[in-house]
Amino acid sequence: xxxxxxxxxxxxxxxxxxxxxxxxxxxxxxxxxxxxxxxxxxxxxxxxxxxxxxxxxxxxxxxxxxxxxxxxxxxxxxxxxxxxxxxxxxxxxxxxxxxxxxxxxxxxxxxxxxxxxxxxxxxxxxxxxxxxxxxxxxxxxxxxxxxxxxxxxxxxxxxxxxxxxxxxxxxxxxxxxxxxxxxxxxxxxxxxxxxxxxxx
Numbered sequence: 001x002x003x004x005x006x007x008x009x010x011x012x013x014x015x016x017x018x019x020x021x022x023x024x025x026x027x028x029x030x031x032x033x034x035x036x037x038x039x040x041x042x043x044x045x046x047x048x049x050x051x052x053x054x055x056x057x058x059x060x061x062x063x064x065x066x067x068x069x070x071x072x073x074x075x076x077x078x079x080x081x082x083x084x085x086x087x088x089x090x091x092x093x094x095x096x097x098x099x100x101x102x103x104x105x106x107x108x109x110x111x112x113x114x115x116x117x118x119x120x121x122x123x124x125x126x127x128x129x130x131x132x133x134x135x136x137x138x139x140x141x142x143x144x145x146x147x148x149x150x151x152x153x154x155x156x157x158x159x160x161x162x163x164x165x166x167x168x169x170x171x172x173x174x175x176x177x178x179x180x181x182x183x184x185x186x187x188x189x190x191x192x193x194x195x196x197x198x199x200x
Contacts, residue, residue: 015041015054016041017033017035017036017037017039017041018035018037019035019036019037019064020035021033021035022034022035022065022066023065023066023067023068024068025069025070026045026070027072028073029044029045030042030043030044030045030070030073031043032068033068034065034066034068034078035064035065036064036065038059038062038065038080039058039059039061039065040057040061040065040068040076040088041054041056041057041058042054042055042056042057042090043055055090056090056091056099058076058078058088058099060086060100060101061080061082061084061086062082063080063081063110064110065078065079065080066079066080066081066111066112066127067079067111067113067114068114069115069116069123070116071116071137074089075087075088075089076088076090077114077116077123077137078101078114079111079113079127080111081110081112083106083107083110083111083127084103084104084105084106084111085103085105085111085123085125085135086102086103087101087102087103087137087140088102102137102140103140103141104123104135104137104140104141105125105133105135105140105142105143107125107127107128107131107133108131109127109128109129109154110127110154111125111126111127112126112127112155112156112157113125113127113155113156113157113169114158115158115159115160117161117162117164120162120164121136121137121138122135122136122137122144123135123137124158124160124167126150126155126157126158127154127155130148130149130150130151130153130154130171131146131147131150131155132146132150132155132158132179133145133146134164134167145181147167147179150169150177150179151169151171151173151175151177152171153171153173154171154172155169155170155171156170156171157170157171158170164181165180165181166178166179166180166181167179167181
């Protein structure tokens with residue numbers, strides 16, 4: 001069975017999202033909003049009472065953008081109901097070029113939550129497929145770790161510590177689950193992480 005998702009946009013001149021906003025992230029004087037219109041919008045926050053100005057609209061998702069995280073200045077990751085996890089490299093302010101994304105990986109259903117382990121430089125995602133994936137943005141398309149069927153129902157929230165050794169998830173099954181990396185990773189994936197640590 002195949003499906004088609006369409007993102008409808010108004011033809012007005014308003015710079016804001018056309019539908020609801022699902023998540024916000026900030027870094028310095030930049031604000032990032034993930035919207036149900038399938039876009040991530042990048043704003044420069046003004047000084048004092050000046051309104052924020054729109055710098056970029058990231059529009060390669062084909063369904064709701066459910067989460068956005070900042071990896072470092074100029075680099076974002078997002079997750080969407082189109083089942084993708086995407087990485088974005090933003091051009092300098094004032095550069096109007098179209099921003100392209102790199103697909104880091106896929107889930108089997110909507111990806112509802114994303115977080116970033118700043119010391120390990122890993123992304124962790126979760127969603128309606130009840131699974132948790134840990135991704136290395138430098139090695140896309142194959143997760144470095146996974147917990148399949150981590151909850152009996154959809155996962156809406158995820159967080160981790162900077163080392164990505166502990167993952168915290170929340171689900172509509174009313175559970176909040178804390179997993180240590182050794183409980184989440186298979187033996188093969190644990191060896192992959194050990195090699196990564198040795199090389200860096």
